[in-house]
Amino acid sequence: MAVDSISEGRQTAFRGRAALALIGCNHLTAGVELRERVAFTPEQALRAATDLCQSGVIEEAVVVSTCNRSELYGVAEERGETLPNTLVSYFSEFHKLSPVELNGRIYRRAGREAARHLFRVASGLDSMMLGEAEILGQVREAYSRALSNGSTGPVLNRLFQGALEVGKRVRAETEIGTRPVSVAAAGVKLAERIFGDLKGHSALIVGAGAVAEQVMENLCARGIGGVEVVNRSFARAEELALRMGGKVSEWSALERALESPDIIVMSVSGSSHVLTRPMLERAMLARAGRAICIIDLSVPRSVEPEVDGIYNIYLFNVDHLGEIVEQNKKAREAEVPRVEAIVDEHVNKFLAWQSSIEGAGLIESLRKRLEIERQSLIAAHIGGANDTYNSERQLLEKLTRELIDRIVDLPASHLRSERKLRRPVEGLAALRELFGLADSDEKGES
Amino acid sequence: MKYSMGIDVIALVLYLASFVAYTVHLHRDRRWSGRAATLLLILAILAHYYALLERSRLIHAIPYDDLYGSMSLFAWLLAVTYLGLEMYHRRRAVGSFVVPFVILWLVIAMLVAPARAHSEPAANGALFAFHITIGILAYAAFAISFLLSLIYLVQNRVLRRGRPGFAFWRFPALDVLERMSRSSVWVGLVALAIGTILGFVWEHRLTGHFAMADPKVLVTLVVLAVYAVYLSIVHAPTWRGARAASVCACNFVIVLFSYTIVNLYFTGFHRFF
Numbered sequence: 001m002a003v004d005s006i007s008e009g010r011q012t013a014f015r016g017r018a019a020l021a022l023i024g025c026n027h028l029t030a031g032v033e034l035r036e037r038v039a040f041t042p043e044q045a046l047r048a049a050t051d052l053c054q055s056g057v058i059e060e061a062v063v064v065s066t067c068n069r070s071e072l073y074g075v076a077e078e079r080g081e082t083l084p085n086t087l088v089s090y091f092s093e094f095h096k097l098s099p100v101e102l103n104g105r106i107y108r109r110a111g112r113e114a115a116r117h118l119f120r121v122a123s124g125l126d127s128m129m130l131g132e133a134e135i136l137g138q139v140r141e142a143y144s145r146a147l148s149n150g151s152t153g154p155v156l157n158r159l160f161q162g163a164l165e166v167g168k169r170v171r172a173e174t175e176i177g178t179r180p181v182s183v184a185a186a187g188v189k190l191a192e193r194i195f196g197d198l199k200g201h202s203a204l205i206v207g208a209g210a211v212a213e214q215v216m217e218n219l220c221a222r223g224i225g226g227v228e229v230v231n232r233s234f235a236r237a238e239e240l241a242l243r244m245g246g247k248v249s250e251w252s253a254l255e256r257a258l259e260s261p262d263i264i265v266m267s268v269s270g271s272s273h274v275l276t277r278p279m280l281e282r283a284m285l286a287r288a289g290r291a292i293c294i295i296d297l298s299v300p301r302s303v304e305p306e307v308d309g310i311y312n313i314y315l316f317n318v319d320h321l322g323e324i325v326e327q328n329k330k331a332r333e334a335e336v337p338r339v340e341a342i343v344d345e346h347v348n349k350f351l352a353w354q355s356s357i358e359g360a361g362l363i364e365s366l367r368k369r370l371e372i373e374r375q376s377l378i379a380a381h382i383g384g385a386n387d388t389y390n391s392e393r394q395l396l397e398k399l400t401r402e403l404i405d406r407i408v409d410l411p412a413s414h415l416r417s418e419r420k421l422r423r424p425v426e427g428l429a430a431l432r433e434l435f436g437l438a439d440s441d442e443k444g445e446s
Numbered sequence: 447m448k449y450s451m452g453i454d455v456i457a458l459v460l461y462l463a464s465f466v467a468y469t470v471h472l473h474r475d476r477r478w479s480g481r482a483a484t485l486l487l488i489l490a491i492l493a494h495y496y497a498l499l500e501r502s503r504l505i506h507a508i509p510y511d512d513l514y515g516s517m518s519l520f521a522w523l524l525a526v527t528y529l530g531l532e533m534y535h536r537r538r539a540v541g542s543f544v545v546p547f548v549i550l551w552l553v554i555a556m557l558v559a560p561a562r563a564h565s566e567p568a569a570n571g572a573l574f575a576f577h578i579t580i581g582i583l584a585y586a587a588f589a590i591s592f593l594l595s596l597i598y599l600v601q602n603r604v605l606r607r608g609r610p611g612f613a614f615w616r617f618p619a620l621d622v623l624e625r626m627s628r629s630s631v632w633v634g635l636v637a638l639a640i641g642t643i644l645g646f647v648w649e650h651r652l653t654g655h656f657a658m659a660d661p662k663v664l665v666t667l668v669v670l671a672v673y674a675v676y677l678s679i680v681h682a683p684t685w686r687g688a689r690a691a692s693v694c695a696c697n698f699v700i701v702l703f704s705y706t707i708v709n710l711y712f713t714g715f716h717r718f719f
Contacts, residue, residue, distance in 0.1 A: 172476070173476075175474070178475070178615070179615060189615070190605070190610075192619060193601070193605060193610070193614065193615075193617075193619050193620065194605065194619055194620050194621065195619055195620075195621050196618065196619035196621045196622045284683075285683070288681075288683045289682070289683030289684060289685075289686050289687075290686070291620070291686075291687060308606075311684070311687070311688075311689075312686065312687045312688075314605055314606070316608055320608035320609075323608070323609065324608075324609075324610065327609075327610075
């Protein structure tokens, strides 16, 4: 119910003269300690948006909070200059932080820059890992929550829908997110270059550390047919296998375990080689020469280098994968100008829409102002009409109304058709000032 | 006999457009570019078919009797076989390598062979026409398996070095390339076997005996044997993978020898142009 009332109030108050702003911090401006303190849980994000809307500070609000960023997007009427500061005050108050603690770690953006920032975030340009795809889902989630909570309105709806469109287009039209930029993902992608679809294939993970887990996650995400975990510590292998849904084998059964998998991931410590050429030659005989892809992520290497010479064994170590990752990072960076062009296109679209809304509001104000002037002129010069003048008065009223329509229709049609005229918001503000319409709005409101 | 090249040129332009779309698809991996490439290839094949049909109408036979017709028919069957493989395996990445081969073959035919349709060939009947057409289809399928094997070997080399380039991530996996190559060899082998049998039947009907001593017949039997060997070793422990791909690529040298040198200089009754 509270939600409905927030939404209703905001929708009726909106007349197109809205200021957009955002404040927040991310991995570039704040350390992990501060990011942890200013992170919003989904419930907190909704509460913050509701608080801001109900207090009358802003009309619309969305909170975007991920592990790398916490951002507050707000829309207010006629508070363009002070809105970012208002949001920062609320932000510090909400998280019980002093302004000193946030000093220099919070960014403030308004208008075009705020829209551009969100579009860059959705496209993955502002992510820690350039072009990462998860952020688009996180932006979508934040928006969906705010939408169902009723804390969004026309401006933020348009802005976030635009951001989701940017994210989709960027991923469809550019290569920014296609090539793997982590060692684990690069290893799995290489295996796919050999076997194609991994669904009908199996993997053996030797080791149970964080890297092994990362590779296993990637393999599972790519639909690997089966996974077996072998580790010196059986308990840790069992824990990982249980968590990721794989089988587990004893360390002593390692050689036997080499016979069936198509992918072997090595992530173990130790100075001696765990897999030797004779071991793998025997395994190849047992598996009728079917290809094996070995991804050796251990340092020092746990697979004897001579293994590379065995027919149908593809061996990749951290150096190979590191080089691929670097190559892919450069390829992603090369896509940035194309992504920026898509972002700019959508920012301009959003601003054009915003200006058109503002233009419509301006024409409405002009019409109201002229109507007030018309009525006061008629009242002053004709005064209390009697029957003698009634027909003339009606004619005069009709003519003056038509005159107003003719005056207003021309700029209205120009605003609708002339993109150049609609674009610069500053131009509309100048017009508003020229006609003294800001004052008349305030009078109208009172 | 007057033969207009207009439709051949339209087919060539469509093949070129398809090649461009396949290249864009390889580079960008967009669904629309892949679909556009396949659609353009289908249109090119239809236009090419119409051109061959026009030629057939003029000479009242399948156009294998002259060099231009034979080369054009080969290019068309190459495109058709590739399209079939693409649809069966649902992989478009190798289109940018096969279609240029079709274009090259067609351009060479236009440049070196007289497009003017010859006078009507001897009326050898439908059996003979099938024998020749199926033989050319087999060669086209072997040509595709050759290209796929070459791509396999290049990709294998890149993987072994561990330094993949941009196109590497777009290419089909080794496993897929091997399967596509195998399918293509199966098409070629079955077509060549049927074509050879039809040839023997036709000859027996005509002369009452089999001309086994003709170099073309002997080379064809060798081609059948080497591709049968390829299919038998493709799963063998010591041969599967790059070695089998090398065998497949080498086999094509014999096909090329059979199609060009033997046809032009050695055979007695398999010389059609």
